[in-house]
Amino acid sequence: MANKQQRALTLMTWNVKGLNHPIKKKKIMTFIKSKKADIVFLQETHLSPQESDKLCRDWVGQVFFSCGSSQSGGVAILIHKQLQFKCSRTVKDEDGQTLLLLAEIQGQEMTFINVYIPPGSNWTIYKQIFDLMVNSQGLVICGGDFNIRLNPKLDVSGASISSNALTKKCNQLMEELGIIDVWRELHPKNRDYTHYSCPHRTYSRIDYFFMFSNDCTRVKGCQIKTIDLSDHTRKVQWKLNSTILNDPILKQKLREEIKDFLELNDTGEVSQIILWDTLKAVMRGKIISMTSHLKKIKLQKLVNLQAKLKQLQREDGYKGTQKKIIFLKLENTILKIKNPQTKIMENQLEKIQEITCLTVHSEVRFTSL
Structure with a gap:
């Protein structure tokens, strides 16, 4: 029997800093389509339930969302129309900071968790996310904006800073649970950043994909890519420049x-x-x-x-x-x-916006004994 060609699954996470403006939303959705990702995690959509429904007009595929306010929060997961995605369970919080999907993709049970943790959040929030991963089913992929630097020596530009209590607790719990930072696992000594702080003039990596170490062999690659979209717009109607x-x-x-x-x-x-x-x-x-x-x-x-x-x-x-x-x-x-x-x-x-892309094998692998 001929072996079926492997199906690679591409995921992307991006803090969009609001999709309220229709022209900005159109630009972002057009950019996402050009990347041809199978599953897209968006954070800080700032959309109401009614506005979130309008995402379906710009995205030909399935859209799941957890809404925050018009000024903060809001996460969404976009599913490409060509992906055989059957969602059996959806879990969302009231603040629009967490969205969990339990789904079946080509016979493989998978759990996707999109997370936005606001700056200054306490340890309890992070522990809840890691506990959510532990209690999930199938292949678990958790991604989003966590607003934490797990490796201050490499994840911050300029002079290195020491780990604080929150960072130490997260790293310790991740080690105990067998959870890995996928990008750092593949690039142990590299420096790359996903956020720029204008007041502090520093770059940092605060956006992650987390998986269990046992599933790390499925990962084909994880990259941080630059986005240079501008919010400045012009009319669609032709006009002499x-x-x-x-x-x-x-x-x-x-x-x-x-x-x-x-x-x-x-x-x-x-x-x-x-x-x-x-x-x-x-x-x-x-x-x-x-x-x-x-x-x-x-x-x-x-x-x-x-x-x-x-x-x-x-x-x-x-x-x-x-x-x-x-x-x-x-x-x-x-x-x-x-x-x-x-x-x-x-x-x-203020910052160079970044997206983090993850590619994993979605097919089930069998081992001959």
Whole structure:
């Protein structure tokens, strides 16, 4: 009998910091779709039950959620439409901080737990989450924003800090229960971060995927990827981007196109109104063509800048004032390229949002005795 091809399951977790604004929500949902993840954990959706139902309009697949308020909390789990996902049990809390799904995927029983723990939470909250994992069934995957640095020496940029009582308790309980931090298990000595604190000027890793150590062999990879979405938006309806007129070369080309059009068509045989409307339609096509070419150049610049940004982020925790200045300039340049009309202020560069991606085997493995 031919062996069936292995089915890899990709999960993604992301603290979206609110989905209230419709254009921001559309951008985020479009970005998520482009990543083609099977299961997506979202934290801090800030959506009411009515607004959470609207996620189904933007996501073709199953949507589960636990609602908080319009200012805080709220978690959601998105299931890709092509995934054979049969949910048999849903558990959620009243504060919109925890969502548990017990499901069957291709005959494999699995439990998914999406968690958002607010900053300053006490030990009881963390213990409840770990106890929830222990009492869950099947392959257990717990992910989300935990607002804790389990390894202060590696999970914080700059000078290392000592572990506090909460960190020590979490690490001790995880060791006793056989729970592992998946990313750290695969990258024991690496530095990478999922959050930037503007007031403290520090980077930290506070978003995790947790699993039991016995299931670690199923994991194919776990990565932290950069997101550079901007909240600044523009109307969908086509409108002349006046900033292109700052380009003298492009402006000269437009002058030549207008001159050529008038020499060819302004013969006195058509009214000036028709001539004007036709000119606008033709120039619109010309401008779209020119700006499309400029967009390709801009996208290539973005790719290069993002690579430099990621490289700088990995370098020794951003030590030195000069490196911080370079880093902020790169962020500034990226946002300016994406929207030239945006005035970049320092408080708009609060953090580089990150997503953590996890890939596991969803099929059942058998061992011959």
